[in-house]
Amino acid sequence: MSKILFGSSKVPELSYLLKEVSLDDLHTISKMLGSSGSLKSRARLINSIPNKLLDAKFVKKYISSLPQEEMTALKIFFYMQSYAPDLLSTVRRKMSGLINSLRDRGLIFYMGKAKQYFMPREIVSSIEGVVSVDLECISLNESGGKEINHGFAMLRDVFTVFSQARSGKIRMTKAGNAFSNSVDKLSNLLELSSHQIPSDIMEPDKRIQFILEYLKVKGLIALAGKKTISTDVNITNWSRERYLEFLNSIARFYFFEFNPPNNIVKALTIAFVVAMSQHKSSSIFKYNDFVELVIKTVRKIETSVSAKDIRETIATLTLFGILKLVERDGGDGALGISDIGLALLKGMEFIPQVNNELYILPDFNIIASKDVELSLRATLETFLELVSLKETITFKLTRQSAYQGF
Incomplete structure (x- = not known):
């Protein structure tokens, strides 16, 4: 994953x-780093603290021990400083308590002259690999594969494109498209990890155009004179959104405005329920099998949707972290729905249906008519809990059944 780090003139060493740190605060940092406390003088403390913070192995272990809230704050600060520094002050104010905790740990510093907080250049270099790998949520799952959830990828791309637009590095045509030279310069910044699958994910040039459309709809950018982009004060409110709210906003735009019809999204929801019924013990499915299942499901609803569009939609949803990918050595890629995906889908305002018999709600509960086919009802009852049997039949997706393996 390519990084956009500040130049040496912008991030202090x-x-x-x-x-700039007071003697008391130096003692606090030294103690948090595990020093014995025997160091008393300011000069000795300043000389000893970097020995810990510039040791990559120590830093990895040090970060791993952070409480979850501090870890999240560190990730956000790291990414904002790297990709959207002009938004950092607003986000920092919202996380002031956590930022102070990270200051005590020596991971973030306050520079009085500039009246800004910084993650020093050397620490960024030391933790870059640690944090970026963690942000991609790569971990071994129960099937022995490597799970890849690129939940921060689209968020990173939005910050990157917006930051470039703010600095005047993107030029647009009268139609509102980015000039090819702007796209070429940005594309290398939006590259993803070489191990990423599948191959039909939305390409950087299309992602750039998608993000520009999203930023225009949000009122954050507009076409100004001489084919340049202007930015709007809405940035303040936008930058205060939480991570999940960011993703929800971007994903909703993708689902309902940029990539119509939303029958693909409906079919994805249905296909997941069907796939869960066929794989009761896991939420991980073979990628190619799942794609074929979605294609069949989509075409029952909308015959005009192409298989290429479906594949691209499925692949692109990994950028939002809605879908998770599993890479197995020498085997087929596998696919599942992530915790982020569940949270986002629960907030979406659509109720897909199949043959006017089965309604899959945004919270993944299912309502079926009383005259639903017996075979379909039997399938539902194998992995769903029957909650109500009145005018309609209500089923609940339980953790003990289809959610097992998350």
Whole structure:
């Protein structure tokens, strides 16, 4: 994953920032780093603290021990400083308590002259690999594969494109498309990990156009004179949104405005329920099998949707972290729905249906008519809990059944 890091002139070095720290705070940092407390003088503390913070192995272990809330704050600060520094002050104010905790740990510093908080250049370099891998949520799952959830990828791309637009590095045509030279310069910034699957994910040039459309709809950018982009004060409110709210906003735009018809999304929801019924013990499905299942489901609803569009939609949803991918050595890629995906889908305002008999709600509960086919009802009862049997039949998806394996 490509990184956009500040130049040396913009991010102070650790040694410089340590000189701005009070003696009491230096003692606090030293203690948090595990030092014995025998160091008393300011000079000795300033010389000893970098020995810990610039040790990559120590930093990895140090970060791993952070409480979850502090870890999240560290990730957000790292990504905002790297990709959207002009938004950092607003986000930092919202996380002031957590930022202070990270200051005590020596991971973030306050520079009084600039009246700004910084993650020093050397620490960024030390933790970049640690944090970026963690942000991709790569972990071994129960089937022995490598799980890849690129939930931060689309968020990273939005910050990257917006930051480039703010600095005047994107030029647009009268039709509102980015000039090819702007796209070429941005594309290398939006590259994804070489191990990422599947191959039909939305390409950087299309992602750039999608993000520009999203930013225009949000009122964050507009076409100004001489084919340049202007930005709007809405940035303040936008930057205060939480991570999940960001993703929800972007995903909803993709589902309902950028990529119509939303029958693909409906079919995805239905296909997941069907796939869960066929794989009762896991939420991981073979990628190619699932794609074929979605294609069949979509074409029952909308025959005009192409298989290429369906494949691209499925692949692109990994950028939102809605779908998770599993890469197995020497085997087929597998697919599942992530916790982020469940949270986002629960907030979506659509109720897909099949043959006017089965309604799958955004919270993944299912309502069926009383005269639903017996075979379909029998299938539902194998992995759903029967909640109500009145005018309609209500089923509930339980953790003990289809959610097992998340």
